[in-house]
Amino acid sequence: MFKKFTPEEVTGQNQVKASVQRKIRQSIADEYPDLEPLLEDMLPKKAPLIVAKCQNHINLVVVNNVPLFFNVRDGPYMPTLRLLHQYPGIMKMFRVDRGAIKFVLAGANIMCPGLTSAGGALDEEVSADAPVAIMAEGKQHALAIGYTKMSAQDIKSINKGIGVDNMHYLNDGLWKTLHLD
Amino acid sequence: MAVKLQPLEVLYCPVCSLPAEYCEFGPDFEKCKPWLIKNAPELYPDLVKGENKWSWMCIFLHSSGTTSDVKKDEEVKRLPGGKVKKKEKPEVIVEKIVRNKRKCVTIIKGLDMFGIKLSDASKKLGKKFASGASVVKGPTEKDQIDVQGDIMYDLAEFITETWQNVPESAIYFIEDGRKVPAMG
Ligand SMILES: [Zn+2]
Numbered sequence A: 001m002f003k004k005f006t007p008e009e010v011t012g013q014n015q016v017k018a019s020v021q022r023k024i025r026q027s028i029a030d031e032y033p034d035l036e037p038l039l040e041d042m043l044p045k046k047a048p049l050i051v052a053k054c055q056n057h058i059n060l061v062v063v064n065n066v067p068l069f070f071n072v073r074d075g076p077y078m079p080t081l082r083l084l085h086q087y088p089g090i091m092k093m094f095r096v097d098r099g100a101i102k103f104v105l106a107g108a109n110i111m112c113p114g115l116t117s118a119g120g121a122l123d124e125e126v127s128a129d130a131p132v133a134i135m136a137e138g139k140q141h142a143l144a145i146g147y148t149k150m151s152a153q154d155i156k157s158i159n160k161g162i163g164v165d166n167m168h169y170l171n172d173g174l175w176k177t178l179h180l181d
Numbered sequence B: 001m002a003v004k005l006q007p008l009e010v011l012y013c014p015v016c017s018l019p020a021e022y023c024e025f026g027p028d029f030e031k032c033k034p035w036l037i038k039n040a041p042e043l044y045p046d047l048v049k050g051e052n053k054w055s056w057m058c059i060f061l062h063s064s065g066t067t068s069d070v071k072k073d074e075e076v077k078r079l080p081g082g083k084v085k086k087k088e089k090p091e092v093i094v095e096k097i098v099r100n101k102r103k104c105v106t107i108i109k110g111l112d113m114f115g116i117k118l119s120d121a122s123k124k125l126g127k128k129f130a131s132g133a134s135v136v137k138g139p140t141e142k143d144q145i146d147v148q149g150d151i152m153y154d155l156a157e158f159i160t161e162t163w164q165n166v167p168e169s170a171i172y173f174i175e176d177g178r179k180v181p182a183m184g
Helices: A018-031 A033-042 A081-086 A098-104 A112-116 A152-158 B020-025 B029-039 B045-049 B053-064 B068-077 B118-128 B152-162
Strands: A012-015 A049-053 A058-063 A066-072 A093-096 A131-136 A144-148 A162-169 B092-099 B103-109 B133-137 B143-148 B171-175 B178-181
Touching: A018 A033, A018 A049, A066 A162, A081 A144, A093 A098, A093 A112, A098 A112, A098 A131, A098 B020, A112 A152, A112 A162, A131 A162, A152 A162, B020 B029, B029 B045, B092 B152, B103 B152, B118 B133, B118 B143, B118 B152, B152 B171
Parallel strands: A093 A131, B092 B171
Antiparallel strands: A012 A049, A049 A058, A058 A066, A131 A144, A144 A162, B092 B103, B103 B143, B133 B143, B171 B178
16 A cells, blocks of 8 residues: 555545544544544644545645554554554554565565464454454564454455455555655 | 653664665665674574674674774764664563572563553453563562563463564573573
8 A cells, every 4th residue: 555655645634633633543443442642742732733634535634744654545544654663552463484485575465374374373352354463473573554454363264365455565665654744 | 650661763774774674675675784793683683693703703893882993993884874773672571589498589581672562562461371460660660560470381382473573583581591492
């Protein structure tokens, strides 16, 4: 999704109204309850909260020029990888085997067998259409943020095709966008 | 009141920008190598083996951060944007303590270094092993989890399955006062 993303792709940046800011904060808190106590520091009420609109209906939530979250249309907010690396416990996790790492880092979606093989792992509570952190065999940190196409149970039983859409991965355009001016 | 999570410090490679452990999958691993040998030798033991004895020693001193000579050297050779601060390597330490003869407690330290909330972890451990688990302040003021009973042997598997960001290689047992890797 952010494979070729650059800041030039942003079609508009708007400081949102207080009511919208509250709504964004609330949906982030609902999705990631462990983050709630940090949201006052992360998305301060007083600092302007910017929503940057990008191609393909992607929105970035930006504070002090730093992209922190993104979503598609009015889907759930997902943290950027840099933010997730700081707070890895906030998202449910899947793990791909070592063989899948290079494909994920090339932007490929995550295929079921990469998650069900010996090096992979699934959190069985994850449903379809849910944000999930993609970890990797032998690595400590997440390499991608995904959005499930199937539930963990289905990934296991069907075991073919795309299980998780690759939304954002290490070294994609969003990763390279440390600041949005 | 909810607990505020502490941000985890991640070692990013200044050459390719990825977490150092992913350099091997980055755009140009060769270019990252000199920085990795200096700053993250534990992640790439094979790279370090390729170096001569002298640099081995430097790395050793360097990571224990004792001599000023090595520090100076580091300052000269540091890459622009290179991270200076040495990060404590995250690891999970499991120790069994026998209290009043047959009563036994398994102590788990370090899960917080992987961004895991100890209160959640203690709940999960209590449920899994059907026993009392609680978060307590350890002797070094660091929080740890105490679980009633001897659960050492199922523990490593449970930890790596529940928290997939904890590699088995980071789990150690204390046996007869010695630290032994859980793996193998
Ligand atoms: Zn690198």
